[in-house]
Amino acid sequence: MVQTIRIEAEARERAGKGAARATRRGGLVPAVIYGAKQEATLVALDPRDIMKELQKGGWQSHLYEVAVKGGAAVRTLMRDVQFHPVTDRPIHVDFQRLAPGARIRVKVPVHFENEASAPGLKAGGVLNVVRRELEVYADPDAVPERFEIDLGATGIGDSLRWSSVKDAFGTKPTIADRDFVVATIAPPTTEAEIVAPAAPEVPEATKQKAGGKAAAPAPAAKKK
Known part of the structure; x- marks a missing residue:
């Protein structure tokens, strides 16, 4: 505590x-x-x-x-x-x-255990932390130093929620209407090389129309 x-x-x-x-x-x-x-x-x-x-x-x-x-x-x-x-x-x-007997509103940091052995992370997944701190109502004499969530059995695509916290220490989350997400194990990201398609070759006649009327051919030289 x-x-x-x-x-x-x-x-x-x-x-x-x-x-x-x-x-x-x-x-x-x-x-x-x-x-x-x-x-x-x-x-x-x-x-x-x-x-x-x-x-x-x-x-x-x-x-x-x-x-x-x-x-x-x-x-x-x-x-x-x-x-x-x-x-x-x-x-x-x-x-x-602090008022005697009143519960206080505090932010408690989250600690993730067993990252090294988590199956989803070993398979290339990425730990996507949505909330690094959880805001809760707590007894002033029993404010936890941190909340712990175990990643030991998590796979790619899994979500860790408030219910995943190992011990809430008698606290109640300020978000009370749902079992909110704390973190997810996201699929591995890949870098795909994107090649821009080559621009099609424009015919000379089309270029002339786009720029205006084609220039008249030069008159032939007179024979002496």
């Missing part, structure tokens, strides 16, 4: 663009914690902590305990990160506060 990651934060008193710019000039990243029918909490974060989490990948399904100096720690999900258009560094972060 997903571990809760602790992030240290400092409280911010003022909101607005001016206050956010002042926070960035101080070397920190402005952030806000919202949700659970409570007032928003303004905080500032060390940019190194944010970059560390972004580089891990899968940060949208991780649980974060934002520990504000002088206050209580808050359990959250990192919902959105805004980046500088030039430097690509984080300039603002949104956290969603």
Whole structure:
């Protein structure tokens, strides 16, 4: 299951663009914690902590305990990160506060097992991944690190669906009206050489008609 990651934060008193710019000039990243029918909490974060989490990948399904100096720690999900258009560094972060007893909506990555031994792939088939992450409703204390799908018995033309997930860990997919496709084993692709047909030779008379009337023959030279 997903571990809760602790992030240290400092409280911010003022909101607005001016206050956010002042926070960035101080070397920190402005952030806000919202949700659970409570007032928003303004905080500032060390940019190194944010970059560390972004580089891990899968940060949208991780649980974060934002520990504000002088206050209580808050359990959250990192919902959105805004980046500088030039430097690509984080300039603002949104956290969603978790309400007690509420299920959360998260994206969980998919891992495919036994690719090397899958009959369809050994026969030249191609694993076509439709969804690399599955969005589900989950208990905050039981968010899976990943979902696993076994390819060991799959052949060319087979489809792997939500029902193919080995263990859903008590989660429910946000797509509830069908057993949706996660991946397929597509037939092998072949490169066929396509030769353009040669253009038919156009008779000289046809060329002259296409360009206008044929030129009159030159008069014969008079004999002396």
